[in-house]
Amino acid sequence: MTWNVLYGIDLFAIFLFVVSYYRNCYRRGYRIDFWHAQLFLMCVLPNFVLLPFARSELNGLVLGADLTAVINVLPNVFLLTLLGYFAALTGGNLWRFRLGLGLRKAMIRVLDIVPQCSIMMMSSKSILVFQSLLCLSLQFLVLAVYFTHSGFGFDLRAYIMANPALRPIALVVSTYSLVIASHCLARYVDEKEKALLACTVLLTVGMFFFGSRGNILAIYINVLLCYLVKLRAKISLFRLTSMISVIIVVGLYLGNVRAGRYSLGAFFNVLASLLLYGDTFSDLRDFAWVYAKWDHVFWAGRTYLAALMAFVPRVASQFRDTWGMGVATATTVGFDPQVHPGLRPGAFGEAFFNFGWLGVILVGLMLGIIFRRVDIDVKFAISPPRPSMMKAFSSTMLLSVAGSLAITAGFSGLYILGGIYLFSWFCLSMLRLVQPRRIFLAETD
Secondary structure (H helix, E strand, O other), rough: OHHHHHHHHHHHHHHHHHHHHHHHHHOOOOOOOOHHHHHHHHHHHHHHHHHHHHHHHHHHHHHHHHHHHHHHHHHHHHHHHHHHHHHHHHHHHHOOOOOOOHHHHHHHHOOOHHHHHHHHHHHHHHHHHHHHHHHHHHHHHHHHHHHHHOOHHHHHHHHHHHHHHHHHHHHHHHHHHHHHHHHHHHHHHHHHHHHHHHHHHHHHHHHHHOOHHHHHHHHOOOOOHHHHHHHHOOHHHHHHHHHHHHHHHHHHHHHHHHOOOOHHHHHHHHHHHHHHHOOOHHHHHHHHHHHHHOOOOOOOOOHHHHHHHOOOHHOOOHHHHOOOHHHHHHHOOOOOOOOOOOOOHHHHHHHHHHHHHHHHHHEEEEEEHEEEHHHHHHHHHHOOOHHHHHHHHHHHHHHHHHHHHHHHHHHHHHHHHHHHHHHHHHHHHHHHHHHHHHHHHHOOO
């Protein structure tokens, strides 16, 4: 297939997305919704819009001698991603079908578990504040170890890569802080309890030192998107585009800060290169890089099995230290997995390397179903007469589950999330036992 044909297919896919956005979002009074936002971030931007740049020789700065091999396999990787994209569209449409077999009702009951647990967490301000203080204490302990051995800095991730024993602890603290901070923010939007806003800000400050831009963004992004959906046509496309641009620029600058480069002038000089050829939107290039170096022997579910064993630290499991997704991708392209965290072959890369095109289709269907479910839930939750940010946000937690299933490098986060829900339930149960006694004693006095 020639590159001209490939570019034609690429433009057609982008055109279909724009038409869908105009008909199903813009004309219905919204300027953004979760369905189109997730499709854009998952496929359209990193794989369709940036396809011409993935072919550029400027990628040689990253790829080195592998540049030619990566460019040669780009068409195959693009078509696999396109297959996954259309599978996601199909999954979104399947969610609306009712076959009368009870499958949809059963799926609704399963998918309701995560939102209901988040609603339970946000039902008590006291529990959120208590867990925020616990997270801050854990952050302080981890950062104290980091600063003691490496001095002041913003790249804890590099330190824990060199010290595997600390890695699971830092991962738990980081994920715990992210989850609690985002739930505090969602409740604050509804209840305007300033203590929860303070908790969110303090936890965010601590997360800056962990060096993960994604986790910092994850605290705010879903609440922000819910708020923008709620605004409907009150926000213009220009303001929306400007806001997204600012978020991207700030995210890229945090990457420089993590690397110890603080100069704004130097940052803006290389901004275009960071955007087009950096590692923020490198899904297509990374997928192609792993594909080019891959031995064409399917992994047959090994990375998924390693993900299911995520409760076992890598240092204690030879299997996980070989088949964890980050390790597998780093090893395939010739990096040292003890130093490099691995590549990010997009939403469909892991599924393909394990199960071929069938895996791409299944993951696409799963993502499409969850994206559509979240989109419907959010629009319903923020609609009059009783709009609720907490209900809207609770549904968006399904996106984290979907992301961890598609890209298992973050699968341990599901175990941590389950532990947070269980601990919150325990704390809430204890609180309910204590509060009636306090009321009884007050009435006696």
